[in-house]
Amino acid sequence: MDTxxxxxxxxxVPIGPQHPALKEPGHFEITVDGEIVxxxxxxxxxxxxxxxxxxxxxxxxxxxxxxERICGICSHVHATAxxxxxxxxxxxxxxPRAQAIRxxxxxxxxxxxxxxWLGVAAxxxxxxxxxMYSWRDREMIMDVLEGLTGNRVNYSCNVLGGVKFDVDxxxxxxxxxxxxxxxxxxxxxxxxxxxxxxLIGRTRxxxxxxxxxxxxxxxxxxxxxxxxxxxxxxxxAPYAAYPDFPVKTITATAGDLEAKFVVRIQELFESYxxxxxxxxxxxxxxxxxxxKPRVPPGETVSRVEAPRGELFYFLKSAGGPNPDRVKVRTxxxxxxxxxxxxxxxxxxxxxxxxxAGIDPCFSCNDRLVTVRRxxxxxxxxxxxLRQYGIEYYR
Amino acid sequence: MNIELPPLxxxxxxxxxxxxxxxxxxxxxxxxxxxxxxxxxxxPRWFQPVADVVKLLAKEEIVPDGVxxxxxxxxxxxxxxxxLTAALYVPMAGIAPSYSFTGDLIVTLYLLSLMTLSMGLxxxxxxxxxxxxGATRALTQLFSYEAPFLxxxxxxxxxxxxxxxxxxxxxxxxxxxxxxxxxxxFLVALVGLMGxxxxxxxxxxxxxTEIVAGPMTEYSGRGWALxxxxxxxxxxxxxxxxxxxxLGGLANPIEFVLKTGGLLLVTAALQSLFCRLRxxxxxxxxxxxxxxLALAQLFLLVFMR
Numbered sequence: 001m002d003t004x005x006x007x008x009x010x011x012x013v014p015i016g017p018q019h020p021a022l023k024e025p026g027h028f029e030i031t032v033d034g035e036i037v038x039x040x041x042x043x044x045x046x047x048x049x050x051x052x053x054x055x056x057x058x059x060x061x062x063x064x065x066x067x068e069r070i071c072g073i074c075s076h077v078h079a080t081a082x083x084x085x086x087x088x089x090x091x092x093x094x095x096p097r098a099q100a101i102r103x104x105x106x107x108x109x110x111x112x113x114x115x116x117w118l119g120v121a122a123x124x125x126x127x128x129x130x131x132m133y134s135w136r137d138r139e140m141i142m143d144v145l146e147g148l149t150g151n152r153v154n155y156s157c158n159v160l161g162g163v164k165f166d167v168d169x170x171x172x173x174x175x176x177x178x179x180x181x182x183x184x185x186x187x188x189x190x191x192x193x194x195x196x197x198x199l200i201g202r203t204r205x206x207x208x209x210x211x212x213x214x215x216x217x218x219x220x221x222x223x224x225x226x227x228x229x230x231x232x233x234x235x236x237a238p239y240a241a242y243p244d245f246p247v248k249t250i251t252a253t254a255g256d257l258e259a260k261f262v263v264r265i266q267e268l269f270e271s272y273x274x275x276x277x278x279x280x281x282x283x284x285x286x287x288x289x290x291x292k293p294r295v296p297p298g299e300t301v302s303r304v305e306a307p308r309g310e311l312f313y314f315l316k317s318a319g320g321p322n323p324d325r326v327k328v329r330t331x332x333x334x335x336x337x338x339x340x341x342x343x344x345x346x347x348x349x350x351x352x353x354x355x356a357g358i359d360p361c362f363s364c365n366d367r368l369v370t371v372r373r374x375x376x377x378x379x380x381x382x383x384x385l386r387q388y389g390i391e392y393y394r
Numbered sequence: 395m396n397i398e399l400p401p402l403x404x405x406x407x408x409x410x411x412x413x414x415x416x417x418x419x420x421x422x423x424x425x426x427x428x429x430x431x432x433x434x435x436x437x438p439r440w441f442q443p444v445a446d447v448v449k450l451l452a453k454e455e456i457v458p459d460g461v462x463x464x465x466x467x468x469x470x471x472x473x474x475x476x477x478l479t480a481a482l483y484v485p486m487a488g489i490a491p492s493y494s495f496t497g498d499l500i501v502t503l504y505l506l507s508l509m510t511l512s513m514g515l516x517x518x519x520x521x522x523x524x525x526x527x528g529a530t531r532a533l534t535q536l537f538s539y540e541a542p543f544l545x546x547x548x549x550x551x552x553x554x555x556x557x558x559x560x561x562x563x564x565x566x567x568x569x570x571x572x573x574x575x576x577x578x579x580f581l582v583a584l585v586g587l588m589g590x591x592x593x594x595x596x597x598x599x600x601x602x603t604e605i606v607a608g609p610m611t612e613y614s615g616r617g618w619a620l621x622x623x624x625x626x627x628x629x630x631x632x633x634x635x636x637x638x639x640x641l642g643g644l645a646n647p648i649e650f651v652l653k654t655g656g657l658l659l660v661t662a663a664l665q666s667l668f669c670r671l672r673x674x675x676x677x678x679x680x681x682x683x684x685x686x687l688a689l690a691q692l693f694l695l696v697f698m699r
Contacts, residue, residue, distance in 0.1 A: 013523050013605075021603035032527075035673060124603045126594060126670020132433040198595060198669040348527065349672040352603040 010038075013348060017046050021124060021352040024362035028355065032348050040343040040351070042336055047363040050385050052326055057382060059321045060086055060295055061160060070328060071364045072153050073116065076102075076109045077306040078328070079158040084239055085302030085315040086160050089295050096283040098162035099241040104278045105148070105157045106240075106304075107271040108175070111182070112141040113307035114264045114271075117359045118189060121261070124352040125202045130192060137185050140178040147174055162288025172279045179272045186268045193261040203257035207342040207354045210255060217337040221309020223358045226263045227255035233305035240304075244283075245274050260357050294321055306331055308359045332358065333365035397489050409486035414478055417487075418626030419443040421658065425629065428662035443626065447619050455615030460521040469516040470613070470620035476508030477627040484634045485563050485643075488650035494560045499551055502559060502635070503544055509628050510536045510590065513599075513621065517609025528608025531673045532599035535589060538680035539596075543586030545688035549579035550639040552695045559638065567643035578691045580640045582684055587632045588661055589676070591625060595668035596676055633657050 010031050017025035025046035031039040051070055055063040064086075068079040080102050087094060094102070115138035122130035142152045148171055149155035149164075157163055167175075193199060209217075214227035224231045232249045234242045250266045252259035297319040304311050309331030316325040335358035343354055368385070380388075404410055422443040430437025457466055483491050483498045491498075510532055517529025550572050551557050554565035566572055573580045589596040600608035610618060637644055637653035644650045671679065 011523070013527065020606055034530075035527075122669070126597065126601060126603065127668070128594070129433045129666045130669075132435055136434055196669065198671060201675055202669055202672065347672055347674065349598060349601065349604055349670075 015351065015355075021355070022362075023120070024360075026360070026362045028351070030343070030348065030351055035347045035349070037343050037346050037348060037351060040340045042340060044336075044362065045366045045368070048366040048368050048389070049363070050368070050382075050389065052328060052367075053380075053382060053385055055323055055326050057322065059293065060291075060323060061293070063323055063326065064158065064160065065156065067326070067328070068154055068156065071306075071330070071361055073113050073361065074109060074306045074308065074311075074364075075154045076105050076157055077304050077311050079156070080106060080240065081302045081304040081311050081313040082315070082326070083158045083160055084304070085300050085313050086295060087291065088300045088302065089298050089315060089317050090160075090291050091296070092161055092289050092291055094162045094240075095286045095289060096241065096244070097166075097285045098287050100245070100278050100282055101163045101165075101167060101287075102158065103241040103245060104167065104175075104275060105145070105155060105163075107275050107278075108141055108145055108148075109155075110307045111268055111271050111275075112138055112145065113359075114268050115141065117264060117307075117356075118261070120359075121257075121353065121356045122199075124356040125199065127199060130189070130199075134189060137182060140181055144175050144178045147171060159288055161291040162286070164287070166287060167279070167282065172282075175275060175279060179275055183269070183272050186265060186272075190262070190265045193258065193265065200258065202350070202353060203261060204254075206257045206346060206350050207260075207339075207357055208254070208256045209338060209342055211253075213341070214255065214338065217341055218334050219309075219338045219358075220331045220334045221306070221359075222260060222263045222267065223309065223335045223338055225249065225251045226259035228253045231310070233303050233310050237303060239302075241278070245277055245281075247274055257353060257357050264359075294319060295323075308332055308361060309334065330361065330364040332361045333367075335360070336365075399492070401492075404482070404492040409489060409492060410478060410482055413487070414481050414627050414630065415623055416444075418623060418630045419447065421630050421633070421654075422622075422626045424655070424658055425662055425665075428659060429665050432663060432666035443622075447623060450614075450619035450622070451616055453615040455617055456612075458520055458522065458612045461519050461612070465515065465519045467617065469512040469519070470617040470624070473509045473512035474620045474624040474627070476505045476512070477624050477631060480505035481627060481631045481634075483559055484631055485560065485638050485650075486631075486634055488644040488647040491560050494558060497557045499547065499557045499559050499562070502631075503547065506590065506628060506631065507536065507540060509624055510592075512624075513609045516613065516617075516621075517611075520612040522612050524605040524607070524611045525609050527605050528599050528611065531605075532592070532609055534673055535592070535596065535599055535676055538677045539586045539589035539684070542582050542680055542684040542688040543590065545685075545692050546579040546583035546586060547635070547639060549576045549691055549695055552692070552699065559635070563638040563643045565643075566639060566641075567645050571640065571642040573640040576640070576691060576695070578687050580636075582688045582691075583636055583640065584657070584661065585664075585684070587636060588664065589680075590632065591629055593661065594665045595671045597670055598673045598676060601670060630654075 013030045013032055015028040015030060016022050017027050027043040029041045030037055051066060055066050058066055064079050064082050067082050068075045070078050115134050119131040119134040146152050149157050209227045211228040214224045214229045220231060228251050230249045230251050234247050235249045247270050250263050252263050295317040297317050299316045302313040311331060312329040314327035318324040339354050339358055343351055423440055427437040457463055480502045482493050483502045485491055514529045514533040517525040550562050554562040592599055633654040636657055641653045
């Protein structure tokens with residue numbers, strides 16, 4: 001940063017790429033005046049993995065497993081968005097039981113993701129007790145997911161045209177027990193975040209965003225809902241089994257960090273309700289329909305509600321055995337603007353909590369963008385992309 | 395209890411020197427273990443703090459560019475020496491202080507402040523931005539808790555009519571526990587001690603999610619080890635002072651272990667109860683509430699006498 005020309009020397013605090021507050025690499029330059037933040041910028045792209053390009057060399061089935069690895073926390077929604085898109089292109093529909101199981105796993109995943117976030121956000125604020133307790137309780141859901149799918153993360157629950165496994169009565173009982181355990185715990189956490197004086201001191205009126213600002217900055221998911229923007233794909237454009245098992249949009253009006261805590265915790269109750277409802281009324285029938293290995297040519301857009309907000313997939317098929325183009329836009333990318341816009345004016349101590357407030361997922365949103373002119377238009381090969389990735393850090 | 399020890403033994407082995415270093419690590423372990431149990435974790439094994447220190451002492455010490463090397467190496471020593479010296483004037487391990495003179499309470503408190511001062515200077519000595527912010531916060535915090543803490547410890551001294559720690563201790567042994575007669579002072583002193591030791595929720599000078607390790611960011615190896623031991627000893631001295639003044643004095647080693655252990659339990663609980671305070675919240679709390687409480691009690695004591 002060039003400080004020579006400016007009349008007053010600015011003091012920039014770098015957060016990242018390696019920093020104890022960040023679990024994944026990202027770089028924030030926080031300009032401070034004493035303790036007050038005057039400007040904030042972000043630089044992303046440290047964990048770009050070239051998955052979008054990579055899936056073009058996989059066949060339609062393999063691509064799903066690769067896409068599932070975009071995110072280690074919300075892997076299921078990626079597979080679901082992709083599977084729904086491919087099914088739309090292929091003109092098939094997964095059976096109702098498969099759709100219900102997809103929603104069941106998605107809601108279990110939301111529970112685990114929100115509890116994880118609660119712990120991380122509390123840790124950023126220095127409230128390690130809440131961090132430890134919420135992560136302990138989260139293990140219940142991890143155990144359930146492991147029992148259900150065999151994996152704690154990257155569940156591989158979907159196949160093109162349905163799901164891979166059934167939910168039997170023993171598993172249903174295990175899920176019910178976990179949810180019964182978690183519900184009173186969640187009530188307790190809601191009480192903590194709304195009544196604990198020290199936590200309120202760090203969250204109330206911090207990072208306040210009006211609904212207009214939230215709209216303008218293009219926020220999605222709980223970040224938008226905390227500012228009173230009722231934006232939830234599960235309600236706006238129900239997919240999979242959400243038409244049969246509707247959810248209620250949880251919104252708050254304050255738009256500050258406390259509202260983000262409250263919205264996410266209240267979404268947990270909604271998830272518990274949907275999980276119980278699905279287990280009670282699981283439709284009978286097959287688990288999957290057959291999808292041909294070659295998908296007819298066409299383009300489609302598939303949107304699902306990830307724990308962090310709207311997840312957007314664009315799929316293009318040229319009729320071949322592998323996807324022609326897959327474009328993924330993850331919710332974290334939409335929410336960065338809100339962090340940078342709200343940070344100035346706050347204390348430096350608030351910045352880690354503001355960053356954590358949108359529940360960022362760095363490796364999901366890192367993309368390579370090249371701006372190309374019409375005259376020099378060229379398509380990058382996988383080898384060239386790989387070489388660029390190696391030379392980028394030199 | 396009063397034991398006559400040769401001065402060299404008192405300085406190097408007991409109750410100073412080696413005893414302080416080992417007891418300090420034991421208290422650090424107890425503190426970490428208690429906080430861990432309150433947070434539903436397992437916590438470290440009993441020898442972990444010793445292992446940490448041994449490992450750090452054996453490691454390379456990296457001196458960053460742009461520091462004054464004399465200060466960089468000297469400040470950890472000053473911090474440790476300050477706390478070790480302070481320990482000689484308190485009834486460590488329940489036996490009478492090795493050295494004692496009129497007004498040693500003030501000297502002890504100054505020696506205890508050397509720790510924070512050294513840390514602040516050590517942070518300001520480096521060019522690292524996290525260190526600089528941490529140093530600013532550490533010194534800001536020093537100025538906010540120091541006055542109330544001092545006043546809170548003057549309460550028992552005024553009641554005893556002496557500014558000599560051994561005499562206050564003797565007075566406390568012969569009367570009701572002062573925590574019952576001066577509860578406000580006890581509270582202020584306890585919270586002040588936590589602020590002094592930068593324990594949560596007053597750990598904003600070294601808030602890891604904001605400024606990595608604050609003033610200590612550039613320290614590694616020996617310097618960091620000395621600061622750590624210094625803080626362990628300060629914890630021990632602070633708890634001893636509190637127990638001697640407010641919990642009915644320290645007549646023998648058993649009372650020492652029980653009373654300081656009880657205090658440690660309370661501080662550990664307080665550490666796990668709260669969210670970290672921002673530095674402006676800390677300062678606001680001390681100057682709006684802490685100092686008023688301490689002043690009110692001080693005036694009450696002065697007029698009641």
